[in-house]
Amino acid sequence: MRRADVDEFVRRFRASPCGAAVKSEAELGAAVASGAGAVFLLRGDGLQLAPVVRRIHDADKLAVVHLDLVDGVASDIAGVRWLARCGADAIISSHGQAIRAVRAEGLVAIQRLLCLSQVGVELGLVAVSRAQPDFVELLPGAILPSVADLVLPRLTVPLLAGGFVRDGGDVRRVIAAGALAVTTSERSLWNLAGRH
Numbered sequence: 001m002r003r004a005d006v007d008e009f010v011r012r013f014r015a016s017p018c019g020a021a022v023k024s025e026a027e028l029g030a031a032v033a034s035g036a037g038a039v040f041l042l043r044g045d046g047l048q049l050a051p052v053v054r055r056i057h058d059a060d061k062l063a064v065v066h067l068d069l070v071d072g073v074a075s076d077i078a079g080v081r082w083l084a085r086c087g088a089d090a091i092i093s094s095h096g097q098a099i100r101a102v103r104a105e106g107l108v109a110i111q112r113l114l115c116l117s118q119v120g121v122e123l124g125l126v127a128v129s130r131a132q133p134d135f136v137e138l139l140p141g142a143i144l145p146s147v148a149d150l151v152l153p154r155l156t157v158p159l160l161a162g163g164f165v166r167d168g169g170d171v172r173r174v175i176a177a178g179a180l181a182v183t184t185s186e187r188s189l190w191n192l193a194g195r196h
Contacts, residue, residue, distance in 0.1 A: 004062050004089040006108055006134045010158060012037030012062060013181035017171060017194040019064070021162060021185045028052065032059035034190035040064045040092070040162075040183050046072035046082065053087040064090040064110065067098055077101045096131035109133040110160065115140065115147055125154045137183060139163040142170055145177040152178045168192065 013019070020031035023043040031039045032055060039056045041049075041064065049070065056063040065088040073079040075093055080101040083091055090108035093099055102109035111133035113124040128136055134157055138144055141161025144151070152159065161174045162183035171182050171189060182189070 003106055004108065006158075009038065009062060009090065009108060009135070010180065013158075013160075013194065015194050016190075016192065017175060017181045018165075018186075018189040018192050019160070019181060019183040020187075020190045021183045023185065027185065027187075028055070030187050031190065032056060032061060034187070035193070036061065036190040038062040038064055038089075040066065042066050042069050042185075044070050046070045046079075049073075049083070049088075050086040057087065062089040063087065064092060064108075067091050067093040067102075068095065080105055080107075083107075090134075092137060096127050099131035099133045103132070103134070108135070110135045110137050112136075113138050113151070115143055115151075118150065121147065121150055125151070128155070133157060135160055135180075137162050138179070141165050141174055141179065141182055141184075144174045144179055148177045165189070 016037045019038040019040050020036035021040040022028045022031050039061050053063040065083050068075050075095050075098050084105045091102045092110040094112040099109045099111045137160040140163035142164035144161045158180040161179040165182045165184045
């Protein structure tokens, strides 16, 4: 099976700017039926992940798994290898060591950057610089318009924004502020068409 690369993710996000963030079976069903090009698994049982990823792929979507939040999978090299064997296209983590392991496995690496304070942003950007992910996901994404001047000049990779993006206006503001795409659990946004 061919692995998705960064360019494939960018193409998918340009076509559909909202990735579907899911935490339950009901949300997964809605996500695979939606127009979203990528499904972000934020919860789940690590032992049951392979069939879930196959279901996402069968719907012609990319599967992104949050390493730090899946039950039974450690945020280490062995955990990354397990998710790679399950067929994940990309892995999210806030841990720099894990991000380096994701890249070594040939998967797309997404590093989370939590914006809780200006000091936290500074420290997070240093960690991003060391880990060299393929994408950065800023949380909470709704604040990107307020912190874009602190974050964007320091990034050399595309930015995703997740958290508290609740409607189309929020999506437009976040993308106008510099995000490539949004990750959201708001189902009504999963069918938004993107720019080409």
